[in-house]
Each structure stands twice: as structure tokens, then as C-alpha cells.
Amino acid sequence: MPAPDAVLASERELRFARRVMFPVASAVVVMTLAVVGLILWTADQQDRLSLDSERKLAVGALTARVGNVARQTLDYAEWDEAYRSLHERFDAGWARINVGPALHHSFGLDFSFVIAPDGTTRYAMRDGDTVDRRVDDELGAGIAELIMASRAAPITDPPRAGLVRTGDGLAVAAVAGVRRQDDAFALDGADRTLLVLAVRLDDEVLSTIGERFLLRDLRVLPEPSASRASVPLVLADGEVAAVLAWTPDEPGRELLRRVLPVLAVAVSLLGAFVAVVLTHSRRAAAEIAESEARARHMALHDPLTGLPNRLLLGDRIEHALASLRRQGGRLALLYLDLDGFKAVNDVLGHAIGDQLLREVSGRLAGVLRETDTVARLGGDEFAVLQTGIADATAAETLARRILAALAEPFTADGAIIPAGVSIGIAVAPEDGTTHDLLARRADVALYKAKETGRATYCFFETALDATLSLRRELEHDLRHALGGNQLEVHYQPQIDLRTGEMVGVEALLRWRHPTRGLIPPAQFVPLAEETGQIREIGTWVLGRACHDAARWPGLRVSVNIAAAQFRDRSLPETVRAALAEAGLAAGRLELELTESALFKNPEEAATILGALRALGVTLAMDDFGTGYSSLAQLHRLPFDTLKIDQAFIARVGEDRSSAAIVRAVLGMTRGLGVRAVAEGIESAAQLAFVAYEGCDLAQGFYLGWPMPAAEIGELVQTQQATDRGAWPVAAMPLPRIRAAAG
Ligand code: C2E
Ligand code: MG
Numbered sequence: 239m240p241a242p243d244a245v246l247a248s249e250r251e252l253r254f255a256r257r258v259m260f261p262v263a264s265a266v267v268v269m270t271l272a273v274v275g276l277i278l279w280t281a282d283q284q285d286r287l288s289l290d291s292e293r294k295l296a297v298g299a300l301t302a303r304v305g306n307v308a309r310q311t312l313d314y315a316e317w318d319e320a321y322r323s324l325h326e327r328f329d330a331g332w333a334r335i336n337v338g339p340a341l342h343h344s345f346g347l348d349f350s351f352v353i354a355p356d357g358t359t360r361y362a363m364r365d366g367d368t369v370d371r372r373v374d375d376e377l378g379a380g381i382a383e384l385i386m387a388s389r390a391a392p393i394t395d396p397p398r399a400g401l402v403r404t405g406d407g408l409a410v411a412a413v414a415g416v417r418r419q420d421d422a423f424a425l426d427g428a429d430r431t432l433l434v435l436a437v438r439l440d441d442e443v444l445s446t447i448g449e450r451f452l453l454r455d456l457r458v459l460p461e462p463s464a465s466r467a468s469v470p471l472v473l474a475d476g477e478v479a480a481v482l483a484w485t486p487d488e489p490g491r492e493l494l495r496r497v498l499p500v501l502a503v504a505v506s507l508l509g510a511f512v513a514v515v516l517t518h519s520r521r522a523a524a525e526i527a528e529s530e531a532r533a534r535h536m537a538l539h540d541p542l543t544g545l546p547n548r549l550l551l552g553d554r555i556e557h558a559l560a561s562l563r564r565q566g567g568r569l570a571l572l573y574l575d576l577d578g579f580k581a582v583n584d585v586l587g588h589a590i591g592d593q594l595l596r597e598v599s600g601r602l603a604g605v606l607r608e609t610d611t612v613a614r615l616g617g618d619e620f621a622v623l624q625t626g627i628a629d630a631t632a633a634e635t636l637a638r639r640i641l642a643a644l645a646e647p648f649t650a651d652g653a654i655i656p657a658g659v660s661i662g663i664a665v666a667p668e669d670g671t672t673h674d675l676l677a678r679r680a681d682v683a684l685y686k687a688k689e690t691g692r693a694t695y696c697f698f699e700t701a702l703d704a705t706l707s708l709r710r711e712l713e714h715d716l717r718h719a720l721g722g723n724q725l726e727v728h729y730q731p732q733i734d735l736r737t738g739e740m741v742g743v744e745a746l747l748r749w750r751h752p753t754r755g756l757i758p759p760a761q762f763v764p765l766a767e768e769t770g771q772i773r774e775i776g777t778w779v780l781g782r783a784c785h786d787a788a789r790w791p792g793l794r795v796s797v798n799i800a801a802a803q804f805r806d807r808s809l810p811e812t813v814r815a816a817l818a819e820a821g822l823a824a825g826r827l828e829l830e831l832t833e834s835a836l837f838k839n840p841e842e843a844a845t846i847l848g849a850l851r852a853l854g855v856t857l858a859m860d861d862f863g864t865g866y867s868s869l870a871q872l873h874r875l876p877f878d879t880l881k882i883d884q885a886f887i888a889r890v891g892e893d894r895s896s897a898a899i900v901r902a903v904l905g906m907t908r909g910l911g912v913r914a915v916a917e918g919i920e921s922a923a924q925l926a927f928v929a930y931e932g933c934d935l936a937q938g939f940y941l942g943w944p945m946p947a948a949e950i951g952e953l954v955q956t957q958q959a960t961d962r963g964a965w966p967v968a969a970m971p972l973p974r975i976r977a978a979a980g
């Protein structure tokens with residue numbers, strides 16, 4: 239089978255030939271034929287016209303000749319002396335002198351005869367010699383008719399003239415009655431003496447006529463011939479005796495002889511020109527078609543891996559579903575997401591990431607059947623459309639094969655990269671018969687596979703859908719949360735364990751969803767991080783918190799900064815703007831960062847932290863103890879505050895190690911000169927423990943719930959009015975270490 243590209247190319251050729259080449263070539267041929275035809279027709283027409291006029295000339299020439307002989311005959315017949323010497327009495331001497339050889343020598347007449355009223359020939363001259371011959375011995379057919387006609391007509395009529403036969407050819411003959419000039423005396427026809435003069439139509443005569451009338455090679459021929467033009471020669475008795483023929487002048491043919499070579503050259507030039515134009519336009523058409531094909535390919539394929547893209551996959555799915563509806567059967571849609579791809583990209587760089595994606599697509603293509611489609615949906619997401627399967631086990635088998643193919647680690651640039659994949663599978667028609675539903679359900683299953691633990695596959699189950707639907711819904715609604723004024727900031731008091739005074743508050747974000755009520759940040763902050771909305775929301779929180787804090791003299795406000803916000807280079811500027819806008823002293827703002835935000839790239843983190851600190855704000859390490867931060871790294875970073883995670887505080891009463899950890903951390907903070915905050919204080923015992931262990935600040939439900947700004951405002955006022963802390967710590971004994979130290 240030829241390659242599909244070759245098939246396409248030859249199809250294109252065919253189409254081009256059909257649409258352009260044949261019409262243009264036929265037009266050129268038809269036009270050429272028309273022009274040649276027209277020229278031939280014109281030439282022929284010209285030849286005909288020329289022949290016509292030559293014929294008229296020939297007939298005219300002959301007629302003139304006949305007229306000539308007739309006139310000469312009349313000259314001699316209408317003559318008083320001739321009447322006396324030939325008719326009244328016949329004088330042979332007079333005849334010889336006056337109508338004899340002299341006529342031949344002077345006027346070229348070949349015959350002359352004097353014929354008595356009884357028809358006998360009285361005198362005869364032939365070729366200049368007086369001969370003893372009768373007229374019908376010399377002139378044959380035709381002369382009898384002329385003589386008869388002459389006798390029948392009145393003597394005053396013009397002579398009778400016409401063609402007659404001689405012994406060896408044709409001659410022009412005229413017959414006239416001999417009479418007196420005065421015309422007073424008319425003779426009866428039977429009594430007339432006749433004078434007959436004739437001239438041969440011999441070559442000499444003919445060539446004279448031909449020269450005069452421009453008829454080439456004029457001849458008398460027994461029959462017409464194809465190569466010569468002719469007019470029939472009719473004798474006086476009506477017999478067609480011969481033809482007068484000549485070589486026709488053919489101006490049309492002459493024209494063709496001159497024009498055709500020029501025309502041939504012009505036609506070949508035109509042909510060459512058309513051929514060049516056609517070749518060029520075919521090449522141009524091919525180029526256009528090629529670039530179209532390229533554009534189509536680009537529109538439907540992923541440029542990095544060359545795999546079909548989402549669009550093409552969608553198209554194939556629609557087709558497969560359509561044939562499913564007609565013919566039954568099953569298909570599976572597998573959604574794939576590489577495990578840990580983001581880490582590869584972040585740590586090893588995009589070049590390696592791209593290489594990994596290409597490698598993965600190669601391996602995927604290797605395990606598929608020809609009828610299956612693997613597509614790259616974007617990022618590290620792939621999808622496989624498996625058609626014509628009997629049941630879900632076929633999809634399961636394929637999923638296993640894919641897992642196995644990707645289980646082998648990849649090597650790139652000498653680095654060994656473990657790459658697994660999670661797969662979600664939806665099967666039609668069980669899980670849906672529309673592209674949309676199948677895609678969503680494969681995605682839900684993929685989500686589950688990722689949750690379950692990576693490098694595994696999951697089939698879609700109805701129960702899964704609800705969880706994911708909620709997530710999707712929130713993701714959607716979150717877009718309108720900020721604009722719709724649904725976000726609020728609550729504040730949780732932070733108490734100085736030495737004085738019992740509220741010295742700070744932590745700003746905690748709340749989403750008042752129109753139908754779902756108050757949604758805690760743990761449910762939507764990660765979503766906002768994933769969708770990228772966290773920067774916008776975070777900026778808003780910063781502004782809000784600075785604005786509120788400006789009304790609470792002496793109170794420090796802590797604002798949580800998400801990892802994505804932290805990586806944003808414009809964060810210092812955002813912070814500076816928020817402070818300036820609210821008119822809040824930088825020293826009263828604290829930014830809380832989690833370890834995960836910091837330790838992806840410690841050097842860069844140190845730079846940003848430096849920039850933030852240069853603004854005058856303080857920095858807090860949030861949820862300390864939950865990540866992997868090493869103390870060694872920690873002391874190199876410029877933190878002012880360390881917040882001990884509430885998980886440790888929650889267990890201090892229950893297990894010894896938690897208490898030991900809290901104690902150790904507090905010892906370290908003292909060593910580093912860093913302020914310590916105990917998070918999640920829910921009981922008096924916890925409070926007492928951390929206070930006793932020398933913690934600086936505490937925060938928790940036991941001391942105060944996160945509350946709206948207005949309530950914090952009231953607390954601030956009360957605190958100022960009473961001039962003492964309202965919190966239970968005030969009644970407690972001062973921490974031992976503090977007491978010892980202070
Ligand atoms: P976090 O920064 O560690 O905040 C403390 C969380 O502990 C708050 O949860 C608070 O309500 C809760 N808490 C306070 N006292 C107690 C207690 O005695 N017992 C228990 N069990 N919990 C207590 P919340 O408000 O649900 O916030 C959860 C997390 O969401 C925060 O943890 C913080 O990481 C994040 N968050 C909150 N607001 C924002 C924000 O504006 N921006 C960013 N990026 N993250 C925020
Ligand atoms: Mg916090």
C-alpha cells in the first residue's frame with residue numbers, strides 16, 4: 239500500500255489535472271484550431287474568388303476574340319467593291335487579292351471562304367495559301383449551323399460567330415452576308431454570298447490572350463483536369479468540344495504558404511508558454527495544498543509530541559460514538575496523568591520535561607493497536623481512545639500494559655527519572671454515550687486513581703462523581719467569589735503569654751458561599767492555588783487586613799501567604815502598595831509562610847525573604863513541624879516568628895514525645911532569638927503548658943475564635959479601657975524560665 243502522503247499527492251495531481259490542466263489545454267487547442275480553421279477558410283475563400291474572376295476573364299477573353307473575328311468579317315462583307323466582285327459576279331483574282339492570303343499575313347486570320355448563294359465554296363484560303371477546298375472540308379462541326387443562322391437572319395444583323403472544329407483543333411469563326419454599305423438593297427438569305435473568316439485557337443493565339451488577361455499557361459484541353467482551372471468550350475452546334483484551361487492563380491494558397499510557418503511558430507510558443515504557466519501554477523497549487531495540509535496537521539496535533547490533540551481526539555470520539563450508536567459495541571476512554579511530572583519540570587528544567595513527554599508518547603504509541611488513538615491533552619495529560627472492545631477487561635488490559643510500559647524509569651541527560659502514570663477509565667455505553675460525559679467521568683476516575691496512590695488505574699464509579707462535581711462546582715463559583723463580595727477576612731487573637739494582652743491577630747480568609755454557607759479556607763484555598771486565582775485573592779486579603787489593622791492601634795496583623803503568591807516576583811511590591819494604601823506601619827504586618835513555599839528553592843526563597851524584610855515587615859514560619867524543614871536551613875532564613883503547628887499542641891497532654899518536641903522547639907527559638915507562637919490552644923492545660931515552657935504567644939479557640947473585624951475592634955477598645963489583658967493568662971503564674979531569666 240502506498241504511503242498516505244503519496245496517495246494524497248497523486249489525488250491532488252488528479253484534481254489539478256481535472257480542474258485546471260484539461261480545461262486550459264483544451265481551450266488552447268480549440269483556440270488554435272479555430273484560428274487555423276479561420277485562416278484555411280479565408281485562404282480557400284480567396285482562392286474561390288480569384289478563380290471566379292479568372293473564369294470571368296477567360297470567358298470574356300474568348301468572347302472578345304469571337305467579337306474580334308466577327309468585326310473583321312463584317313468589315314470585309316459590308317463593302318461595295320466586295321459586293322460587286324464576289325456577289326454580282328465572282329472575280330477570283332479580286333478574291334485572292336482582297337480576302338485571300340493578305341488576311342493571314344496582315345491580320346493573322348487562318349481561314350477565309352467565299353460561299354455562293356447555292357452553298358458552293360467559290361474561294362478558300364488556309365494559312366495564307368489559296369486552296370481548292372470546300373468550307374466544310376476545313377471547318378467541321380459548327381460551321382454549318384453558323385451558315386444556316388446567318389442566312390436565316392436579316393442581312394443587316396451582325397455576323398454569326400462561334401467556335402468550330404478544324405482538322406486539328408478549334409477555331410473562332412464568323413459568317414456574314416456580303417452586302418453594300420448603303421444598306422438600301424437587301425438580299426434574301428437564299429441569295430446571299432457569304433464571307434467566312436476564322437482564326438485557329440492555337441498555342442500562339444492562346445498565349446497572346448493569356449498574356450493580355452493574365453491567365454497563366456492558357457491551353458485548350460480535351461477534358462478538365464484537377465490541377466487546372468477551366469471553362470467549357472461550346473461549339474456553335476452546342477457540342478462541348480473541349481475546355482479552355484489555365485493554371486489558376488491561388489492567392490489563398492500562397493498566403494497559407496507564407497502564414498502557416500509563422501503560425502506554427504506562434505502556436506508552439508503559445509504551447510510552451512501555457513505549459514510553463516501550468517507547471518508553475520501546479521507547483522503553486524501543490525505548495526498551497528501542502529501548507530494547508532501542514533496547517534491542518536498543526537491544528538490537530540500537539541507540536542511537542544506529534545500526537546493528536548484534544549480537538550482531533552474529540553473528533554475521533556464523536557465518530558466512534560456515532561458508530562457505536564449504529565452498530566453497538568463498546569469503547570473505552572482512558573485519561574492519563576503522569577505522576578510527579580511537575581517535580582521533574584521544576585527540578586530538572588523544561589527541556590528534560592519535554593524530553594520525558596516525548597519519550598512517554600513514544601512508549602504509549604508502542605502499546606496501542608492501530609485503531610486506538612493516543613492524544614496529548616496538554617501538560618502531562620494524555621488520553622487514549624480504545625475502540626471495538628468487547629468489555630471493560632480489554633480496557634483494563636490496556637491500562638496494565640500502559641502502566642508496565644511507563645514503569646521503566648526514563649533516562650535523560652544521564653539522570654534516571656522514575657515516571658509513573660495514573661489512569662482513569664470510562665467505558666461507553668455504560669458510563670455515558672456522549673463525549674462530554676465520558677470525558678468528565680474518565681477525569682473523575684483519574685482523580686480517584688491519583689488519590690488512591692499513584693501508578694494505578696481506576697474505573698469510573700457513580701459515587702465518585704459527587705465528590706468531583708462538588709470540587710468542580712466550587713472551582714467554578716470561586717471565580718465569582720471576589721467580584722461578588724462573598725469573601726471576608728476574620729481575625730483570630732494572638733495573646734502575649736506574659737501579660738495576657740492581645741498583641742496581634744491572624745487574618746483568616748472566609749468564603750460566604752450564596753448557597754453553601756461559610757466555606758473554610760482549607761476547602762477552597764488549594765483550589766484557588768491550582769487555578770491561579772490565589773494571587774488576586776491574596777492581594778485582596780493583604781489590602782483588607784492592612785486596612786482593618788490600621789484602626790487597631792498597637793496590634794500586629796499576620797497574613798497567610800500561599801506558595802504561589804510567594805513565588806510571584808511582584809509580591810514585595812504588592813505588600814508595599816497594600817501598606818501604603820492603608821497607611822499601616824510596615825512593622826505591624828507579619829507575613830506567614832509555610833515550609834513548602836520556602837524549601838523548593840532555598841536560595842531564591844532567601845532573596846525574596848530579604849526583599850520583604852527590607853520593607854520592614856516581619857516574617858513568620860507557619861505550621862512548623864509539619865514539613866521537612868531542617869533547623870540548619872531555618873536559621874539561615876531571616877524569620878522573626880515561628881508558629882508551632884497545632885498538631886503538636888493538641889497532643890501535649892496525651893503523649894510525651896509531643897511535649898518533648900514542643901519543649902525542644904521552644905528551646906531552639908530562644909537560642910535563635912525568634913518569637914514563638916503556639917497554635918491551636920484549646921484548653922487551659924495546653925495554655926498552661928506552653929506558657930510554662932516559655933512560649934511567647936498563643937493562639938487558639940480557648941483564647942478566641944476567628945471573628946469579624948468589628949468584634950476585634952470592640953476587644954481592642956475594652957483592652958484599652960481596662961488597661962489590662964482580658965485573657966486567662968493574666969491570672970497564671972509567670973513561666974518559670976521567664977521568671978528565672980527576668
Ligand atoms: P493556619 O495559617 O495554620 O491557620 C490556623 C488555622 O487553625 C485556622 O484555620 C484557624 O481557624 C485554626 N484554629 C485556630 N485555633 C484553633 C484551635 O484551637 N483548634 C483547632 N483545631 N484549630 C484552630 P482556618 O481558618 O480554617 O484556616 C486554615 C488554613 O488556611 C490556615 O492555616 C492557612 O494556612 C490557610 N489560610 C487561611 N486564610 C488564608 C489566607 O488568607 N491566605 C492563604 N494563603 N491561606 C490562608
Ligand atoms: Mg497561618
Ligand code: MG
Pocket residue numbers: 860861881883884917
Ligand atoms: Mg498554622
